[in-house]
Amino acid sequence: MAEPTGAPGLTLGISRLLGLNRADARLAAALLVVALAATALPLWRATSATAGGEIWFVVHSPSGTTRLPVERDAVYEFAGPLGTTLVEVRDGRARILDSPCPHPCRHGGWVSRPGQAAACVPNRVVLQVTGSPTGEDFDAETH
Secondary structure, eight states: OOOOOHHHHHHHHHHHTTOOOHHHHHHHHHHHHHHHHHHHHHHHHHHHHHHHHHEEEEEEEETTEEEEEESOOOEEEEETTTTTEEEEEETTTTEEEESSSSSGGSOOOBBTTTTEEEEEETTTTTEEEEOOSSOOOOOOOOO
C-alpha cells in the first residue's frame, strides 16, 4: 500500500526519522511555532518602533504644559511674569525666538534631539525635546 503524498507524508517521514510518535511530533511543532512567534514579536516591535518613534517639543510655562508637534512649522506664544515668550518650530527643530528677559536666552540656538532644552528662566518658560527616534525612552541600562 502506497503512503499518501504531500505534507502528511513529510511529517510522518520526519517524525519517523527523529523517532517521534504523532503526539510528540505535534508537541514539537507547537513548541517550534511558539518559539518562532516569541522571536518574531520583539523584532517586529523594534522595527515598528524605529519607524514610528515620536519626538515632541514640550513647553513648560506659568500657564501650564503644552506639547507642540514637530511636523507643524509655527510660532507659539507663552505668557510669563515678564511678558510673552515666542517659541518657533521649523523644519523639525525648535528655539526660543524672542523673550522679554534681559538675558540672551533667545540666542541659545535650535533644539531637536531628545534631552535637549532651552529656557528663559526669568520668564519661567522652558522648552524641552522629549521622546526618542527609536521609540524607546532609554539609551542605556545599568545593573
